[in-house]
Amino acid sequence: MISVAVLGASGRMGSHVVDAVNGAPDLELVAALDHGDDIAEAARAGAQVAVDFTVPSATEANVHALIDLGIHAVVGTTGWTEESLLRVEEHLRERPELGALIAPNFALGAVLAMRFSAAAARYFESVEIVELHHPDKVDAPSGTATHTAQGIAAARAAAGIGPSPDATTHDPDGARGAVIDGVHVHAVRLRGLVAHEEVLLGNPGEQLTIRTDSFDRVSFMPGVLLGVREVVGRPGLAVGLDRYMAL
Numbered sequence: 412m413i414s415v416a417v418l419g420a421s422g423r424m425g426s427h428v429v430d431a432v433n434g435a436p437d438l439e440l441v442a443a444l445d446h447g448d449d450i451a452e453a454a455r456a457g458a459q460v461a462v463d464f465t466v467p468s469a470t471e472a473n474v475h476a477l478i479d480l481g482i483h484a485v486v487g488t489t490g491w492t493e494e495s496l497l498r499v500e501e502h503l504r505e506r507p508e509l510g511a512l513i514a515p516n517f518a519l520g521a522v523l524a525m526r527f528s529a530a531a532a533r534y535f536e537s538v539e540i541v542e543l544h545h546p547d548k549v550d551a552p553s554g555t556a557t558h559t560a561q562g563i564a565a566a567r568a569a570a571g572i573g574p575s576p577d578a579t580t581h582d583p584d585g586a587r588g589a590v591i592d593g594v595h596v597h598a599v600r601l602r603g604l605v606a607h608e609e610v611l612l613g614n615p616g617e618q619l620t621i622r623t624d625s626f627d628r629v630s631f632m633p634g635v636l637l638g639v640r641e642v643v644g645r646p647g648l649a650v651g652l653d654r655y656m657a658l
C-alpha cells in the first residue's frame with residue numbers, strides 16, 4: 412500500500428486525483444491539502460508520495476518542502492522553467508532515496524502526441540502548435556505546448572533543420588503567437604473545452620496533423636496513478652511521463 416497526499420485537493424484536477432486514489436486498491440489517501448494548509452501535515456499523516464496540482468506560483472516551493480519532508484513528488488502543475496527544474500534536481504541530490512516526476516501532461520494520448528511530434532519534426536519544413544483550453548486556465552501557453560515545442564525544436568536542431576519559413580515582417584498585435592525555441596505556439600481559450608493540442612507539420616503539397624483531446628479530466632488519472640506507483644522506485648528527477656513508460 413502506498414500512502415498518498417494530494418496538494419490542491421479541492422481544485423479541478425486535485426478533486427479527480429482524490430477520487431482516483433480512493434478508488435485504487437493499492438493506494439491510500441492520507442492527506443488532502445489546499446491553499447493555506449501546512450504541507451508538513453502530509454508527513455505527519457505518513458504520506459510516501461504527494462501529488463501536486465496547485466498553481467505555477469506555488470508548485471516549486473511545494474516540491475522543495477516535500478523533499479525536505481522526505482516525500483516523493485508527482486507534479487502536474489505547469490509553469491516550470493529550466494532553472495526551476497535544475498534547482499529541484501540539485502535538491503534531490505541531497506536525498507538520493509527520493510524521486511520527483513514533473514509531467515506537463517498525464518493523458519496517455521498527449522504523452523504519445525508529444526513523442527510523435529518530435530519524431531515527425533525533422534521530416535517537415537514547417538511546424539506550428541495550436542493549444543486549446545478551458546477559459547479558467549491561468550497560464551499560456553500551456554505546459555504541454557511548451558514541452559511539445561521544446562521536443563520538436565531539439566529534434567530539428569539535432570537533424571540540422573533551420574527555422575520554419577515565415578515571411579512575416581509586420582505583426583504589431585502578435586498574431587503569430589508565442590515563439591518557444593523557434594516554434595510558434597497559438598493559445599485558444601474557449602468555454603466548453605478541456606485540454607486539446609494540435610501540432611501542424613507542413614511540406615510542399617502535404618500536411619500532417621497530430622491532435623490530442625482530453626474531453627474529461629478522468630483522462631489524466633491513469634497517468635497520475637502510474638506516476639504515483641513508479642516514483643517510489645525511481646530516485647532523482649524525471650520530466651515527462653514518457654520517462655516512466657516503455658516508449
Ligand SMILES: NC(=O)C1=CN([C@@H]2O[C@H](COP(=O)(O)OP(=O)(O)OC[C@H]3O[C@@H](n4cnc5c(N)ncnc54)[C@H](OP(=O)(O)O)[C@@H]3O)[C@@H](O)[C@H]2O)C=CC1
Nearest residue numbers: 419421422423424445446465469487488489514515516517
Ligand atoms: N499535468 C497534467 O496532466 C495537467 C496539469 N494541469 C495543471 O495543473 C494545475 C492545476 O490545474 P487545475 O486543477 O485546473 O487548477 P485549479 O485552480 O482548479 O486548482 C488549483 C488548486 O490548488 C489550490 N492551491 C493554490 N495554491 C496552493 C498551495 N500553495 N498549496 C496547496 N493548494 C494550493 C487552489 O486553491 P485556491 O483556489 O483556494 O487558491 C486550488 O484548489 C495547473 O497548473 C494546470 O495547468 C491541469 C490538468 C492536467
Ligand SMILES: O=C(O)C1=N[C@H](C(=O)O)C[C@H](O)C1
Nearest residue numbers: 489515516548553554555606
Ligand atoms: O490547465 C489545464 O487544464 C491543463 N494544463 C496542462 C498544460 O498546461 O499543459 C495540461 C493540460 O493541457 C490541461
